[in-house]
Amino acid sequence: MARQSLQLELAERPKGEIEVGKTFRLRKVDAPTEADLKEGELLLECLYVSLDPAMRGWLDDRRSYVPPVQIGEVMRAGAIARVLASRSAKAKPGDIVTATMGIREVGIMPEAAVEPASRLPLDRTGGKVTDLLGVLGMTGLTAYFGMTKIGEPKAGETVVVSAAAGATGSVAAQIAKIAGARVIGTAGSEEKCRWLKEELGLDVALNYKDPDFKEKFKAATPNYIDVFFDNVGGEQLDMALGRANKFARFVMCGGISQYNAETKSGPTRNFFNVISQRIKMQGFIVFDFATEYGTALKQLAQWLGEGKLQRKETIVRGGVAAAEEGLQQLFRGANIGKLMVEVKNPEEVSRL
Numbered sequence: 046m047a048r049q050s051l052q053l054e055l056a057e058r059p060k061g062e063i064e065v066g067k068t069f070r071l072r073k074v075d076a077p078t079e080a081d082l083k084e085g086e087l088l089l090e091c092l093y094v095s096l097d098p099a100m101r102g103w104l105d106d107r108r109s110y111v112p113p114v115q116i117g118e119v120m121r122a123g124a125i126a127r128v129l130a131s132r133s134a135k136a137k138p139g140d141i142v143t144a145t146m147g148i149r150e151v152g153i154m155p156e157a158a159v160e161p162a163s164r165l166p167l168d169r170t171g172g173k174v175t176d177l178l179g180v181l182g183m184t185g186l187t188a189y190f191g192m193t194k195i196g197e198p199k200a201g202e203t204v205v206v207s208a209a210a211g212a213t214g215s216v217a218a219q220i221a222k223i224a225g226a227r228v229i230g231t232a233g234s235e236e237k238c239r240w241l242k243e244e245l246g247l248d249v250a251l252n253y254k255d256p257d258f259k260e261k262f263k264a265a266t267p268n269y270i271d272v273f274f275d276n277v278g279g280e281q282l283d284m285a286l287g288r289a290n291k292f293a294r295f296v297m298c299g300g301i302s303q304y305n306a307e308t309k310s311g312p313t314r315n316f317f318n319v320i321s322q323r324i325k326m327q328g329f330i331v332f333d334f335a336t337e338y339g340t341a342l343k344q345l346a347q348w349l350g351e352g353k354l355q356r357k358e359t360i361v362r363g364g365v366a367a368a369e370e371g372l373q374q375l376f377r378g379a380n381i382g383k384l385m386v387e388v389k390n391p392e393e394v395s396r397l
């Protein structure tokens with residue numbers, strides 16, 4: 046019998062939160078085979094698929110930095126995959142690669158969309174294959190460029206990172222520590238705050254669900270904020286504007302608190318501090334820095350190898366079928382560090 050491949054397709058556009066069993070549909074299709082490959086293509090078997098807050102935005106039919114996922118299309122997602130067959134010089138069968146192959150078990154990708162893992166010194170850094178989606182993947186790169194190119198923290202400055210225990214935030218916060226800044230992270234649980242303080246060495250970690258959060262935030266920023274790396278938006282962004290130093294840099298990376306909201310809310314009370322405190326507020330998309338990925342990855346890998354960067358990952362088991370609920374959980378803070386789904390244990394033998 047032909048090998049089957051399970052895939053997650055968009056069934057309908059959610060209005061608010063993703064609804065398990067409604068937003069997506071699981072479908073089994075005949076897996077493509079080596080015989081289907083054209084010149085320059087690779088047949089890939091997914092090992093891990095990335096779950097990202099941005100996925101919620103890709104479900105809305107509106108202008109953005111990438112086209113929306115269409116109804117019936119396989120949900121877009123970055124993945125770590127193993128090459129099953131290849132008609133490309135870029136990778137051979139058995140090689141590990143990364144590719145935006147979507148949430149599916151098996152797929153064919155053009156060589157231009159495939160990056161061999163061998164470009165990264167995983168072995169020399171004590172790195173593991175899952176780092177390709179985290180600290181040595183898109184979220185690590187996002188943290189690197191946002192912090193070094195836009196935030197540009199200097200020794201002694203105060204840096205605040207929201208969603209600091211997440212994949213992007215945790216790396217961004219540590220990069221600011223490496224630069225010699227005083228770093229404050231916000232996160233949604235005591236366990237996350239302990240990790241930030243005790244293992245990542247942040248100066249202060251604040252639980253935004255604490256009833257005294259506002260007072261604690263103010264007390265933690267006596268010299269105001271020089272760099273705010275924002276992953277959350279909404280109320281936390283407004284609070285950071287209220288505590289911004291003159292000429293502060295606001296790195297607008299994401300606004301997860303608003304992604305599911307049908308009516309968006311943003312900075313209100315303190316917005317005009319942008320003017321009174323001469324704040325530079327800049328949004329960015331990691332792809333803007335694509336030509337510099339190589340340099341950034343080298344630096345991230347070096348820090349990882351030197352033990353200057355710590356990372357965690359939260360791996361959801363259960364394969365493609367578990368991805369939908371995993372994505373919903375991302376918006377409930379279920380992860381520490383990078384969230385991904387194990388689609389296939391890399392120790393298992395592959396099968397064409």
Ligand SMILES: NC(=O)c1ccc[n+]([C@@H]2O[C@H](COP(=O)([O-])OP(=O)(O)OC[C@H]3O[C@@H](n4cnc5c(N)ncnc54)[C@H](OP(=O)(O)O)[C@@H]3O)[C@@H](O)[C@H]2O)c1
Pocket residue numbers: 096097098099183184187208209210211212213214231232233234237276277297298299300301302303329330331332375376377378379380381382383384
């Ligand atoms: N600009 C770019 O190119 C780019 C690239 C990648 C990611 N991003 C953005 O970076 C941010 C982080 O992404 P990531 O992939 O690293 O995810 P992540 O931080 O690993 O996971 C998301 C975290 O957000 C927090 N969160 C969820 N709902 C929240 C809410 N209502 N209020 C406050 N915190 C909430 C949760 O942690 P808590 O327990 O702390 O709530 C959750 O663990 C997102 O905004 C994403 O869109 C931007």
